[in-house]
Structures are given as C-alpha cells and as structure tokens.
Amino acid sequence: MRALVYRDFTDFKWEEVETPVIGSDEVLVRVRACGLCSTDVWKAMYHEAKPGTVLGHEVSGEIAETGLNVSSLKVGDRVAVFHRAECGACYYCKHGDETLCSEYRQQSIFPGAFAEYIRVAPRLVGKSVVRIPDEMTHEEAAMIEPTACCVRAVSKCGVSSGNSVLIIGDGPMAILNAQVLKTAGALVILSGHHDHRVEAAVRLGADYAFNSNKTSIREKVLELTGGRGADAVIVAVSSTDAVQQSLKLVREGGKICVFGDFRDVPQPDLSLDLKPVVHSSVSILGSWGCSTKDYHAAFNLIKTGRVRVREIITHRFPLERFMEALNVFMSKNCLKIILHP
Ligand SMILES: [Zn+2]
Ligand SMILES: [Zn+2]
Numbered sequence: 001m002r003a004l005v006y007r008d009f010t011d012f013k014w015e016e017v018e019t020p021v022i023g024s025d026e027v028l029v030r031v032r033a034c035g036l037c038s039t040d041v042w043k044a045m046y047h048e049a050k051p052g053t054v055l056g057h058e059v060s061g062e063i064a065e066t067g068l069n070v071s072s073l074k075v076g077d078r079v080a081v082f083h084r085a086e087c088g089a090c091y092y093c094k095h096g097d098e099t100l101c102s103e104y105r106q107q108s109i110f111p112g113a114f115a116e117y118i119r120v121a122p123r124l125v126g127k128s129v130v131r132i133p134d135e136m137t138h139e140e141a142a143m144i145e146p147t148a149c150c151v152r153a154v155s156k157c158g159v160s161s162g163n164s165v166l167i168i169g170d171g172p173m174a175i176l177n178a179q180v181l182k183t184a185g186a187l188v189i190l191s192g193h194h195d196h197r198v199e200a201a202v203r204l205g206a207d208y209a210f211n212s213n214k215t216s217i218r219e220k221v222l223e224l225t226g227g228r229g230a231d232a233v234i235v236a237v238s239s240t241d242a243v244q245q246s247l248k249l250v251r252e253g254g255k256i257c258v259f260g261d262f263r264d265v266p267q268p269d270l271s272l273d274l275k276p277v278v279h280s281s282v283s284i285l286g287s288w289g290c291s292t293k294d295y296h297a298a299f300n301l302i303k304t305g306r307v308r309v310r311e312i313i314t315h316r317f318p319l320e321r322f323m324e325a326l327n328v329f330m331s332k333n334c335l336k337i338i339l340h341p
Helices: 038-045 122-127 138-142 144-156 172-183 195-204 217-224 240-246 274-279 292-303 319-331
Strands: 002-008 011-016 027-035 058-066 078-081 117-120 129-131 164-168 187-192 208-211 230-235 250-258 283-286 313-318 336-340
Touching (some): 002 319, 058 117, 058 144, 129 292, 138 144, 144 172, 144 292, 164 240, 172 187, 172 195, 187 195, 187 217, 208 217, 319 336
Parallel strands (some): 164 187, 164 230, 187 208, 230 250, 313 336
Antiparallel strands (some): 027 336, 078 129
16 A cells, blocks of 8 residues: 655655554554644654654544454445544543543554555544444544544533633634534634634634734723633644733633643743732643544534534645645645545
C-alpha cells in the first residue's frame, strides 16, 4: 500500500510501505477520508514525530478485513474510527478524566491514517469503531473526532442553556466549538483575526463574531452579557495573550477553558494576576482530547444534523498532494482540509 511518510516538515512522501497485517482481534480499514489537524502539523513542525512515521488520526473508511475473533464488524462496513480508547476502569476513567488514563494511548491505529490502510488495535475494535449510516459521507465521519474534542470542552465548562460563551479563535475547531455550544443552548460570541473566518463563524454557528483587530471584543462581550462578561471563555488558539485577555472577558465566577494546543508552540510565559482569579472565583481549566463517550456523542450530533460539518470543509486533496494541503493550512485561507488516499 501507499502511505504518507514524514521525514521533515518539508519532506513528506507518498510512498510504498508494507500493508499492516492484522491479528485475530483486529480489523484492517481501507481509509477513505482523513482530516488534517493542527496536532499533525505541530508534530511535524516541531519534530515531535519521529522521521519515518505516518501521521493522521481523524479517520473514516471501510472494513477491508476482520480478524478471526471479530464478529461485530464485517468486510465492507462503512466506519469512523477513533484512534484512542480508555480502559474504563481505572481511577481517571472513573472520575471522568479518560484522556489521562494510562491506557488511553497504548492501543491505536497503525501506521497512522495518512495511508491507504490502517490496522485497528483490539481495544479500539470494541469501543472506538462506529458504523456510519449511508447518508453520512466519509468526510463528515472524519469530522467526528474533532467534534468530540469540542463536546468534551463544552461539557468541562459546564455550559447550560442560556449561558453566554466567548470563543477566542476562528479556526475550524473554534467553529466546531460554536456549533456544539449551540446544541447546549448557549449564546455564542466568537473573536477572530481573519475576516473570512469570522464571516464563516456566523454562517456556521456563532450568534456573533467579530474581528478583534477591528472591534473591541471587551465592549461587545460586555454589551451582549448585561455588563457581566461571558459565563465561559474557550481559548481555541495557542496564545498566552489570549488566555491573559480572557481574564478580562469572563464574568465573576466564570470559567476559562484552555483548548488550543500549546504543545511545543513557542509562546511567552503567562504572567497571571491571581487577584481576580481568587477574588472573583474564576476557574481556569484545560481540555484536551476526547473519550469514547464524547466520540459517540459527536457522532450522534453529526448524524442528526445538529452539528453541520460539511460546510466547515473548505479544501480536499489527495494525500499525494499533501504539501499543497500543508501550504493551504499554513496560509489560513481555509477552514477544514480533508485528505483522501
Ligand atoms: Zn485532531
Ligand atoms: Zn482508564
């Protein structure tokens, strides 16, 4: 088969590799669509990935082969595959912190979803493979994982109907967060830097969206929240400035959710004035990844049309033309990019 092999940020090659051989409790999936995620890009850019690896994790496809002991899936099934699975039994799993489970990352997909085929590990077969209905496209199914990360963030923020939530950021994850927040009944305000993305945010889910280079977000947030500030702020960019700024935008007693992935992205340290954190009882929390439960919840949101992912996809490329996809990603003249083998 062919796979997109990473050697350096400027050196990805669509080349011949060995097709994975499955064990008796595993399945082989023929990849049909895979999202390009900032995590993949950062891993390559900051050399967190080892040369020779295959990236990609937001995946959907068809069952191409099943192991002897697998009866829940059959060849030809259209599926979405979550690349993680928690154990469900440890201290972290029992306390709703599934992404911290020591087994969460132990079993995965191989070699990575930027490939023609992936092997799906035994624990994932039972928990993390979802059969998708005929009317759901493979592209939509590839959007389940990023949507699930937003489901988790929104539930960690404890958002309920009537809450006002500010999202800082205007990338595809910010817009997905906006849509998930709407399903929770929130008033959604989004702050971004790019006119085309800010416009898309209103079209695709946010109640209000502003370009913070042109509009005072603080004024708008206060105006829209009766002068209180937002009940929650989701920081969907990797920027310490944005976290700092969110302290001035959240209401007393509100929550700030650090959602953008800070891993390896060079950033100045956060210098935090803790007075408002203590005296105004503001909570700062992090949300990373998703559980299998979040994944199934996201699947249902997309299946029922409550989260509309189709319009968030602006570009599609064959994996062979990955470098073009990467250039479009870096230009930010896009929302979600989907790759096809
Ligand atoms: Zn992702
Ligand atoms: Zn666990």
